[in-house]
Amino acid sequence: MNPTLTTLLNHRSIRKFTAEKLTPTEVDTLVSAAQHAATSTFSQQYSIISVTDPQKLAVLGEITGHPWLEGAGHYFLMVADQYRNAQLTPKNATTTANLHSTDKLLAGIFDAAIATEAMVTAGESLGLGSTVMGSILNDTLRVISLFNLPELTFPVLGLAVGHPAEKPALKPRLPQELVHFDNDYQPITANDPILSGYNHLITTYYHERGSHQRDETFTHHIVTEMSRDPKQRAEILVALAQQGFTLNSPIQD
Amino acid sequence: MNPTLTTLLNHRSIRKFTAEKLTPTEVDTLVSAAQHAATSTFSQQYSIISVTDPQKLAVLGEITGHPWLEGAGHYFLMVADQYRNAQLTPKNATTTANLHSTDKLLAGIFDAAIATEAMVTAGESLGLGSTVMGSILNDTLRVISLFNLPELTFPVLGLAVGHPAEKPALKPRLPQELVHFDNDYQPITANDPILSGYNHLITTYYHERGSHQRDETFTHHIVTEMSRDPKQRAEILVALAQQGFTLNSPIQD
Incomplete structure (x- = not known):
């Protein structure tokens, strides 16, 4: 079995991490892996927010009910994003209808979720562990406000990454x-x-x-x-x- | 750079394939990679349909506007799936509200999209190429009918996989x-x-x-x-x- 398959077939969520933070290079590598994943019509309809502010991490710990995320080596918030594309697009009835549509909402969600999995796999190939966190949607409005997410963006998933301090069974x-x-x-x-x-x-x-x-x-x-x-x-x-x-x-x- | 990162950072969509079909083992490996990806609350809220029926592939080629998919080495339809969980759950006001909720719709979509990316990466590690296809949503009702998708399921993405007959620039x-x-x-x-x-x-x-x-x-x-x-x-x-x-x-x- 090749190393990539070994990585994919041995995925488990990691919720206990050592105190070691991700290096800037590791963060860049994970973001780069996300960026190279497929996006809908190559429209790159997602954004990634690195959450390093301890106060914001504490709020996320509270919202998700997983305060252990504050001790992760890095935390990413994955965002479905049509706002960026809206800024590039002249407004008329057609473009407005498209930008606000369920279709483009889904496209942004697909892009953000696919990018998340690329980051999980990239991290695991580097010996990092992670947990994908849908629990940010426990208080979606608060997450939106916390990160100043503008119109036509939506928080999709959180991703806690770090050096594993546990090896749970598969x-x-x-x-x-x-x-x-x-x-x-x-x-x-x-x-x-x-x-x-x-x-x-x-x-x-x-x-x-x-x-x-x-x-x-x-x-x-x-x-x-x-x-x-x-x-x-x-x-x-x-x-x-x-x-x-x-x-x-x-x-x- | 490790082989997994090399794979992730070199992703491109492949739309031209040799005539060689995926072996049953390759198909199983890709599905297994999908299954080992993270799912929301470990609820595994997705299903995968292998489309091998030439008539169904022809309809998908028409719906997506990409008839080349009929020549792929394999075609997967990724489905957000709360139907399976509904079958396991006694019906009452609470369980019904949850199963039909936007929250659980999103959970199924996240699971299906994340699983798709795991399959893309698994395939590329085996030398296969693929294209993730949101264009199945060009005629969602027809896709639903074509594959007899029951209540609480939704087609999310198509995935054409095969042996590459092109190497497009990154x-x-x-x-x-x-x-x-x-x-x-x-x-x-x-x-x-x-x-x-x-x-x-x-x-x-x-x-x-x-x-x-x-x-x-x-x-x-x-x-x-x-x-x-x-x-x-x-x-x-x-x-x-x-x-x-x-x-x-x-x-x-």
């Missing part, structure tokens, strides 16, 4: 049969025997890891996730509207 | 100063001198590539993109609603 993924299909979507049923086998595997994983002493399963994990108070994240839509993403068809016939 | 990316900021978003202005320098670079790139004989710039490229008829992609919102993503706050106070 968490078993869903069996390929449940995720990868040929030519047609294949609906799962709750009593799928392959799913049952995977649930057993997850139980064993948590027992061996010494956490979740109760019999955690993937199914139980999903039920827990879907049983959270949905009010917490309802603000996401408010934030999208505030940032100018109307989520309405831009032009109605 | 396209210069935006200067880091315009993309990467410290602690605060830095708005660009249309007459930014760094942007002007980049526009010159893009002009040179196209001249040397022998295409776009007119003086293409990044600014001109963006203006062209934003001047397309926005009606073409207005259907995306219709498709999101059809798939059960309400894009309304799930619970109002």
